[in-house]
Amino acid sequence: MAGKVKRLFSLWAHYAKMDAQWFAQDTGMFLLVVFSETIANFAAVTGLFLLAVRFGGVGDMSVDEMLFMLGFYTLSTGLVNMMDGGNALNISRRVGRGQLDHCLIQPLPLWMQLATEGFLPVSGSAGALCGLGFLLFAAARLRLAVSPLWVLGTVLFVLCSFAIQVGMRYIVSLSAFFHPAGSEEISAVMGGFLSSLGYYPLSGLPGWARAALNTVLPAGCLSWLPTLILLGKAPSPTLSFFYPLFAVLIFGAGVTTFQKGMKLYAKRGSSRYKAMGHRS
Amino acid sequence: MKPTMATMRMCLKESSYFGIVNLARTYLIKLFGTLFMLMIWRMIAPDGVEAGGMTYQQLATFTLMTGILSPMLDVRTPVSSWLHEGTLLSLYQRPMGVMTQLVSMTLGRWGTHLVFFSLPLYLLMPALGGSRLPASPWFLPSLCLAVTQGFLVDFLFACLIVRAANLSWQIESLRRALTGLLTGAVIPFSLLPWGIGQALELSPMGTLAGATLSLYIGSGDAARLLPAQAFWTAVLLPLSLYLFHKSTERMMSYGG
Numbered sequence: 001m002a003g004k005v006k007r008l009f010s011l012w013a014h015y016a017k018m019d020a021q022w023f024a025q026d027t028g029m030f031l032l033v034v035f036s037e038t039i040a041n042f043a044a045v046t047g048l049f050l051l052a053v054r055f056g057g058v059g060d061m062s063v064d065e066m067l068f069m070l071g072f073y074t075l076s077t078g079l080v081n082m083m084d085g086g087n088a089l090n091i092s093r094r095v096g097r098g099q100l101d102h103c104l105i106q107p108l109p110l111w112m113q114l115a116t117e118g119f120l121p122v123s124g125s126a127g128a129l130c131g132l133g134f135l136l137f138a139a140a141r142l143r144l145a146v147s148p149l150w151v152l153g154t155v156l157f158v159l160c161s162f163a164i165q166v167g168m169r170y171i172v173s174l175s176a177f178f179h180p181a182g183s184e185e186i187s188a189v190m191g192g193f194l195s196s197l198g199y200y201p202l203s204g205l206p207g208w209a210r211a212a213l214n215t216v217l218p219a220g221c222l223s224w225l226p227t228l229i230l231l232g233k234a235p236s237p238t239l240s241f242f243y244p245l246f247a248v249l250i251f252g253a254g255v256t257t258f259q260k261g262m263k264l265y266a267k268r269g270s271s272r273y274k275a276m277g278h279r280s
Numbered sequence: 281m282k283p284t285m286a287t288m289r290m291c292l293k294e295s296s297y298f299g300i301v302n303l304a305r306t307y308l309i310k311l312f313g314t315l316f317m318l319m320i321w322r323m324i325a326p327d328g329v330e331a332g333g334m335t336y337q338q339l340a341t342f343t344l345m346t347g348i349l350s351p352m353l354d355v356r357t358p359v360s361s362w363l364h365e366g367t368l369l370s371l372y373q374r375p376m377g378v379m380t381q382l383v384s385m386t387l388g389r390w391g392t393h394l395v396f397f398s399l400p401l402y403l404l405m406p407a408l409g410g411s412r413l414p415a416s417p418w419f420l421p422s423l424c425l426a427v428t429q430g431f432l433v434d435f436l437f438a439c440l441i442v443r444a445a446n447l448s449w450q451i452e453s454l455r456r457a458l459t460g461l462l463t464g465a466v467i468p469f470s471l472l473p474w475g476i477g478q479a480l481e482l483s484p485m486g487t488l489a490g491a492t493l494s495l496y497i498g499s500g501d502a503a504r505l506l507p508a509q510a511f512w513t514a515v516l517l518p519l520s521l522y523l524f525h526k527s528t529e530r531m532m533s534y535g536g
Contacts, residue, residue, distance in 0.1 A: 029447065036450040040457035047466045051324070054473040055331060059323040186305075193309045200316045204323040 004112070011116035015085075019122040030123060037126035041078065045070040045134075045199055059203045064141045065231060066201070071134025072230075073199040073223035076161035078127025080191070085118035089169050090191065092176035095261065096184030098270030110262075142231070150230070153240070157226040160247035164221050165194055167247075170254030177261035180271055198222030221246065283376050284384045291388030307397045314347040314401070317466070318408060332471045338497040339468070340409040345496050346465050346489070348398040351390045352423065353489035354459050355430030357382040359438040364448055368533045379524075383431065415498025418506060422492045425509040430488055432516040435524045442527040464490020470499055482508040484516065 023030045052058050052066040061069065080089060087093045091114070094100055103113050135154075139146065172190045175183040197219035202210050213220040225243060228234040321339040325331035331339065346353065359382055362368040371378050405412050414420075437455060441448045460466040462485040469477030469490050480486040487509045494500030 032444075032447060033450050036447075036454040040453050043457035043461055047461050048320075050472050050476070051320070051467060054471055055324050058320060189305055189309065193312070196309065196313055197316055200320065201323075204319045 075131025167254035288388035
């Protein structure tokens with residue numbers, strides 16, 4: 001186990017080094033990428049923030065609380081982007097395109113490849129850094145009583161939001177094992193669904209819709225629910241226990257589902273290289 | 281005309297290649313986005329309360345029309361992705377003008393959106409609090425100008441992608457993020473704070489969606505917006521044609 005953990009960190013270090021080398025090789029392009037990613041991250045949440053400024057908040061959230069939520073959202077989706085350099089999180093693309101074969105011939109467990117190969121801590125960090133900036137700025141403006149426990153809770157909740165996004169992408173990827181062509185993009189679609197709805201305050205929705213968006217299609221779990229818990233506005237204190245539990249369940253379901261798909265893949269293989277394969 | 285119609289039909293069929301389930305989930309996500317925005321408007325402007333001088337009906341109409349007209353208010357021809365998808369090569373091999381092909385392909389692709397998303401949403405408008413009729417007769421001329429301007433802006437982005445070579449994805453993600461805010465397609469300009477809306481309203485990006493939508497809901501002044509749209513179309517037409525022509529020598533396909 002210790003050997004695997006060591007190997008995991010060693011691979012992350014290798015990918016980080018390769019990403020940093022890009023900076024040395026083509027500084028202009030690198031800076032352009034970071035700049036465009038930063039602007040894109042700012043712009044994505046600016047609309048809702050400007051509305052909050054204009055009307056002194058949205059629903060039961062003040063401007064600073066909205067900024068905190070948007071920061072939390074940008075940070076957790078930024079972490080997802082940082083780990084998605086090689087379609088490791090848009091996993092249905094790898095399945096649908098028959099690219100798992102490329103991984104299976106490597107002398108490294110598949111999970112370790114998927115956990116490390118998309119790591120872009122330098123060029124892909126713009127979103128996470130922007131999010132962290134928003135979060136800290138909003139926390140300062142809200143004058144939150146920041147204790148070590150609160151910081152730990154925030155870090156844990158960001159990781160939970162990350163785990164939910166990854167888990168959901170892997171759960172739906174099962175469909176790509178059955179319908180490689182039609183479901184090639186399903187993980188990206190799920191990711192897009194969660195991220196396009198994950199920064200709205202859900203307090204204005206009817207109860208059934210709020211429940212659905214915090215369970216079956218957990219867009220609310222990306223930032224709205226954890227923000228309420230961290231700001232002490234959650235309807236029940238038990239949510240601070242159930243939220244991490246839910247994240248573990250979703251992530252676990254993603255792993256289990258993908259393993260089931262891999263069993264099917266072992267029997268059927270990929271249609272990519274067949275004469276009539278959709279990408280032959 | 282026959283080749284144009286054939287290209288449109290081909291692209292209409294192409295957009296349903298991945299099946300009805302794929303189409304359904306794409307439009308379901310769009311529908312959720314629209315409904316979420318309606319929820320935000322409901323929180324900001326409950327019944328009988330005006331927000332920034334606008335009623336809930338105007339705001340709901342604005343958001344619903346954004347969804348209904350989205351491919352026309354943010355025109356995306358295949359040119360945005362033709363370098364990395366390899367479409368470029370096929371287009372230059374056909375006995376038809378490249379620009380004509382791009383326009384007909386785009387119009388063909390609008391078909392699925394109009395049938396599966398725009399029409400149902402238009403029919404549902406009254407139930408969702410919106411109005412099916414435009415508040416100003418100038419809406420239609422404005423829409424025509426917005427579509428023309430949209431094609432020209434898309435060609436300019438294509439020139440940028442040609443220049444930037446491998447950065448096409450970055451330019452696309454930047455464009456997607458900025459489009460919602462700068463074109464006034466997500467939030468009416470009159471609701472933006474700090475005078476941002478006034479600054480953007482008459483800009484080349486702002487007249488793309490904001491002008492048409494504000495005329496539809498009756499919050500825009502046709503005497504200011506239509507001349508601005510006509511002006512930008514007149515400026516962008518020669519500019520985009522010149523730059524597009526100049527970019528052809530630099531084009532290279534790196535995908536397929």
